[in-house]
Amino acid sequence: xxxxxxxxxxxxxxxxxxxxxxxxxxxxxxxxxxxxxxxxxxxxxxxxxxxxxxxxxxxxxxxxxxxxxxxxxxxxxxxxxxxxxxxxxxxxxxxxxxxxxxxxxx
Amino acid sequence: xxxxxxxxxxxxxxxxxxxxxxxxxxxxxxxxxxxxxxxxxxxxxxxxxxxxxxxxxxxxxxxxxxxxxxxxxxxxxxxxxxxxxxxxxxxxxxxxxxxxxxxxxxxxxxxxxxxxxxxxxxxxxxxxxxxxxxxxxxxxxxxxxxxxxxxxxxxxxxxxxxxxxxxxxxxxxxxxxxxxxxxxxxxxxxxxxxxxxxxxxxxxxxxxxxxxxxxxxxxxxxxxxxxxxxxxxxxxxxxxxxxxxxxxxxxxxxxxxxxxxxxxxxxxxxxxxxxxxxxxxxxxxxxxxxxxxx
Amino acid sequence: xxxxxxxxxxxxxxxxxxxxxxxxxxxxxxxxxxxxxxxxxxxxxxxxxxxxxxxxxxxxxxxxxxxxxxxxxxxxxxxxxxxxxxxxxxxxxxxxxxxxxxxxxxxxxxxxxxxxxxxxxxxxxxxxxxxxxxxxxxxxxxxxxxxxxxxxxxxxxxxxxxxxxxxxxxxxxxxxxxxxxxxxxxxxxxxxxxxxxxxxxxxxxxxxxxxxxxxxxxxxxxxxxxxxxxxxxxxxxxxxxxxxxxxxxxxxxxxxxxxxxxxxxxxxxxxxxxxxxxxxxxxxx
Numbered sequence: 001x002x003x004x005x006x007x008x009x010x011x012x013x014x015x016x017x018x019x020x021x022x023x024x025x026x027x028x029x030x031x032x033x034x035x036x037x038x039x040x041x042x043x044x045x046x047x048x049x050x051x052x053x054x055x056x057x058x059x060x061x062x063x064x065x066x067x068x069x070x071x072x073x074x075x076x077x078x079x080x081x082x083x084x085x086x087x088x089x090x091x092x093x094x095x096x097x098x099x100x101x102x103x104x105x106x
Numbered sequence: 107x108x109x110x111x112x113x114x115x116x117x118x119x120x121x122x123x124x125x126x127x128x129x130x131x132x133x134x135x136x137x138x139x140x141x142x143x144x145x146x147x148x149x150x151x152x153x154x155x156x157x158x159x160x161x162x163x164x165x166x167x168x169x170x171x172x173x174x175x176x177x178x179x180x181x182x183x184x185x186x187x188x189x190x191x192x193x194x195x196x197x198x199x200x201x202x203x204x205x206x207x208x209x210x211x212x213x214x215x216x217x218x219x220x221x222x223x224x225x226x227x228x229x230x231x232x233x234x235x236x237x238x239x240x241x242x243x244x245x246x247x248x249x250x251x252x253x254x255x256x257x258x259x260x261x262x263x264x265x266x267x268x269x270x271x272x273x274x275x276x277x278x279x280x281x282x283x284x285x286x287x288x289x290x291x292x293x294x295x296x297x298x299x300x301x302x303x304x305x306x307x308x309x310x311x312x313x314x315x316x317x318x319x320x321x322x323x324x325x326x327x328x329x330x331x332x333x334x335x336x337x338x339x340x341x342x343x344x345x346x347x348x349x350x351x352x353x354x355x356x357x358x359x360x361x362x363x364x365x366x367x368x369x370x371x372x373x374x375x376x377x378x379x380x381x382x383x384x385x386x387x388x389x390x391x392x393x394x395x396x397x398x399x400x
Numbered sequence: 401x402x403x404x405x406x407x408x409x410x411x412x413x414x415x416x417x418x419x420x421x422x423x424x425x426x427x428x429x430x431x432x433x434x435x436x437x438x439x440x441x442x443x444x445x446x447x448x449x450x451x452x453x454x455x456x457x458x459x460x461x462x463x464x465x466x467x468x469x470x471x472x473x474x475x476x477x478x479x480x481x482x483x484x485x486x487x488x489x490x491x492x493x494x495x496x497x498x499x500x501x502x503x504x505x506x507x508x509x510x511x512x513x514x515x516x517x518x519x520x521x522x523x524x525x526x527x528x529x530x531x532x533x534x535x536x537x538x539x540x541x542x543x544x545x546x547x548x549x550x551x552x553x554x555x556x557x558x559x560x561x562x563x564x565x566x567x568x569x570x571x572x573x574x575x576x577x578x579x580x581x582x583x584x585x586x587x588x589x590x591x592x593x594x595x596x597x598x599x600x601x602x603x604x605x606x607x608x609x610x611x612x613x614x615x616x617x618x619x620x621x622x623x624x625x626x627x628x629x630x631x632x633x634x635x636x637x638x639x640x641x642x643x644x645x646x647x648x649x650x651x652x653x654x655x656x657x658x659x660x661x662x663x664x665x666x667x668x669x670x671x672x673x674x675x676x677x678x679x680x681x682x683x684x685x
Binding site: 187206374 | 627
């Protein structure tokens with residue numbers, strides 16, 4: 001099986017979100033790495049799904065802006081309510097992938 | 107088409123499978139609060155198939171459908187003796203038990219250097235078959251709608267056949283149907299198994315679209331929504347459930363016109379609509395009227 | 401023993417929820433899925449008032465009751481009155497649609513995940529040797545007993561009660577004998593919502609917090625308790641609620657929290673499929 005290239009391409013993501021000060025709007029910092037190296041130059045879209053009824057309660061995805069440091073991106077999320085959300089990163093560019101992170105917003 | 111529009115359309119397609127499964131039960135006269143369970147069975151089975159056992163998606167989806175049908179049949183055998191709200195509550199109890207079992211389900215193995223598999227309430231991530239195979243979002247959308255079209259054709263053929271008429275007769279009055287020699291129980295068990303397979307197919311596709319699933323995805327909200335979609339769209343034709351889903355997700359979610367007030371607007375519309383049309387927009391009378399014109 | 405006490409406390413709140421459900425079910429032969437969300441809206445309104453005006457408990461109780469009753473009447477007029485002769489499924493789905501409305505209204509009012517609610521009683525639990533009894537439990541039990549007595553007197557000692565029981569027995573015959581079924585149904589909804597509101601108030605003030613899960617929790621637990629005790633029976637609702645509370649407390653103790661809900665659903669499933677005689681499963685609701 002030639003599964004190795006897929007493994008080598010696997011992207012790791014770290015997402016941190018903090019309240020922007022405005023109600024239910026959060027500023028998120030995303031750090032992408034691939035094989036331990038920061039992954040810059042990717043197009044990242046960030047959305048969020050509720051764990052219950054994920055197909056109906058989602059937020060409109062936003063495009064993330066590249067940050068100062070390599071592999072860093074910023075996005076602003078506008079949620080419907082507090083609580084646990086599944087943050088969905090869709091990555092395009094050098095490689096196409098999708099990563100889901102569970103985060104608590106409060 | 108932008109990626110968001112593709113995503114919304116894909117969600118409409120995925121939810122249509124569960125709504126269709128609720129519709130099939132409704133025309134046979136059964137109200138279930140538990141179709142989300144078979145959607146969940148399909149999602150977990152197909153995810154295990156591709157991400158853990160290395161199967162191709164078609165094989166995993168077929169296995170998911172078989173498992174969904176089996177699970178629905180096993181729930182149907184004891185519950186189909188019950189009527190109305192009793193059946194609904196028994197299916198809800200079965201679905202909630204299954205969801206709790208999924209919360210306790212841990213089975214993690216090494217695949218290609220990383221651990222994948224269901225991890226209880228932490229969910230099951232890394233169902234990446236369509237990304238590993240380079241299936242573009244538009245291609246996946248085409249796959250979802252091709253399968254949905256197949257299901258619709260099957261429904262249309264069934265509803266025009268003797269089987270369709272028999273099914274509606276059973277739905278209208280099971281005692282009478284039994285008296286004229288229709289094997290009501292066998293027919294309903296068949297309906298229950300078919301609806302389980304249909305919901306499981308939706309779940310299998312959902313797991314791969316989302317790459318991540320968790321037990322809470324399959325709580326009672328999904329089941330009651332699918333019931334509502336089938337009833338809003340109309341019980342006269344299999345296009346009804348699709349219309350119901352499209353109205354909710356497509357129109358309101360897609361346009362974001364009522365952001366923040368979506369459920370208040372939609373909930374009011376649904377309640378008002380049901381006063382005017384208690385069997386939905388495309389009910390039997392409308393469908394009959396349209397058929398007589400073409 | 402401590403588990404049994406905790407179970408009775410929990411069971412008392414389930415029994416009250418089930419009573420409201422059963423009243424509505426008895427009169428309409430319809431399940432009102434929006435029952436819990438109406439309670440939640442009442443509790444949310446009271447929490448909002450409490451956070452903004454620091455009002456006393458009694459005023460908060462009145463707010464909860466008023467908003468829950470208003471929501472209940474709204475649900476009856478929009479979802480149940482139009483379908484009285486018609487489809488039970490349409491009525492139920494309409495009540496689900498209104499559930500979504502009420503829940504969104506509540507979260508628009510207060511979008512956070514958790515809000516504090518003023519405590520029902522400030523002091524600690526009373527202790528008798530090794531056992532400790534929370535004062536909230538005694539209040540819950542006292543309220544439960546008072547509501548049951550009051551309800552019994554209302555149903556068996558007043559003209560209104562006679563009419564309600566006539567509608568429960570046979571709505572068509574009650575209508576023919578000159579009872580205004582529509583007015584009775586509206587009042588029963590208001591009554592059931594008031595019981596629900598009071599229960600909701602007792603629950604949130606003894607837990608000292610409100611979360612958005614309150615709506616679904618109340619609907620599910622109320623329906624479960626109503627079903628366990630036998631659909632449409634008022635004594636059954638009380639028995640079902642107490643039984644559910646005891647089962648949950650003991651199964652949590654023996655098997656752990658994840659099995660608590662599993663056991664109660666399993667019991668419901670088994671009793672339904674074995675067609676337990678008191679559940680009246682031969683009728684076709």
